[in-house]
Amino acid sequence: MEDRLAAINLSPFQLRNMLKTVVIIIDEHFDILYVNDAALALLETGLKQIHDRKFYEFFLEDGIERSTFEDAFRNREDFSETEVQLFFKDGRCVLTDMTATCFDSDGQRMMLLEIRQIDKQKKITQETIQHAQQEAARELVRGLAHEIKNPLGGIRGAAQLLEKELTNPDQKEFTQMIVDQSDRLRSLVDRLLGPNSLPQMKWTNIHEVIEKVRAVIFADTLQVIQIERDYDVSIPDLFVDPDMLQQALLNIARNSMQALKSDETPNACIKLKTRIERQAVIKGKRYGLSALISIIDNGPGIPKELKDTVFYPMVTSKHNGSGLGLSIAQNLTNHHDGKIDVESYPGHTEFTLYLPIKKRLE
Structure with missing residues (x-):
């Protein structure tokens, strides 16, 4: 065994950059002294661009708890935190587990950060x-x-x-x-x-369905809410029930509209986005290709106490709501072997429908 290990000729530098765990070293002034490749990917920057930048500059003002790091430096205490949400200035929100280890080198106090993304x-x-x-x-x-x-x-x-x-x-x-x-x-x-009729499946261009939803939203909002489109036109026709899919999307879109109106969100905006994802896991089954339909708003976000139960029937934060819209949308999506994913924090709520792309047999 020792002979086999000795035969692996990798430098410590190579090993660090092969790690999927983010490794960052900062000093007590938050200056970044070292990053590995995984850290550059998380920060979405290059090695040249990271020089002379402080660690907290990549995040919103409340994107990280600076006081936690300052206390650790002051008291020379290590800490570990699970499910830490990092809010980046570019709008990203990443869920992580984080470990911080304090040490001294050449009389300078430093901190080794190990960050592991756990979103997926x-x-x-x-x-x-x-x-x-x-x-x-x-x-x-x-x-x-x-x-x-x-x-x-x-x-x-x-x-x-x-x-x-x-x-x-x-x-x-x-x-x-x-x-x-x-x-x-x-x-x-x-x-x-829920619906008691069987879905009437046929090959459908999902963007035609989404455009019908957009027209309804546009009419309902009276142009008070801006509607943006970001479509991937390479998505092929899907074998779906267009009426059921339209109803599911409308239920979600109306939820977004109501949240924006009740919160009186300035510059209120709903974005309709489509993408293709490879190797998506839907209800424990992996699909080679899946179509993603996202409805994104810049409203207040889903209350924390409702995040885990938002698709349950009769669960709502609205005074006059029935709590059935998202539950029905989930049921309609289930008819297509799909799922609905949700990511929400203040200023960003994103519902994404995952629909498997099946081969069309001519």
Whole structure:
């Protein structure tokens, strides 16, 4: 074994640059003294451009907790933090695990930062957990909905029979109220159950569907909200139900519109973006090519307490909301073997539909 290890002729410099973990050395003035290739990729800069720049210059003012680093330097204490969100000046938000180690070299106090991006791993884990939870919640809702619908039919029928026996018109007003409220509850239950028709799949240009959604948004916003388009026109036709896909996108877009209006966001903007992703994992299955449809807004973001349950039925932060829009969008996307991913923080909320690109057999 020792002979085999000795035969690997790699310098420490080569080994550091082969690491996927970000390695950065800074001094107590936050001057960057060393970076490996992974760090350059994270900071999206080059080795020449990083000279004479301070570590915090890459982030928004509240993008990193400078006080944590200052306290560590002052007290010569190492620290480790998990799920640290780094907010970059270019608009990126990266989820990381971070370890800081203080040391002295030639009488100068320094800090070694080891940063590991965990966005993808966390998303895959969250997706698996949330999919199981959503399926369980969906089955519970289905069971409750059917249990509610059966007695509702009996109550409505009994009210109609009673109305025929009544001679006083004032009393008929109450039986009509029972019928109306029964119909309202039945309508709510039907919406909870989601679409009961099978998707009508056909080869569709998704940009034609998105343009219809854009037209509806444009009409609804009365030009108060700016709408931007960023399309990848190389995306081939997809085998989808265009009406279901349009409804899913509209539900998400309307959520964005309502968030922007209620927050009175200055320079409110919704961006419609499409891309292709290779080797995307959707519900535990890997697809060679997938189409991504993103709806992005610059609103206040999703409240932290709702992030993990935003696709559950009846979950909403709106005073008059039903909490069904995103749940229905998720159900419609499930019909296409797809998924919806969400990334949200103040000033940026991005819902992305992942749809597998299937080969078209002529």
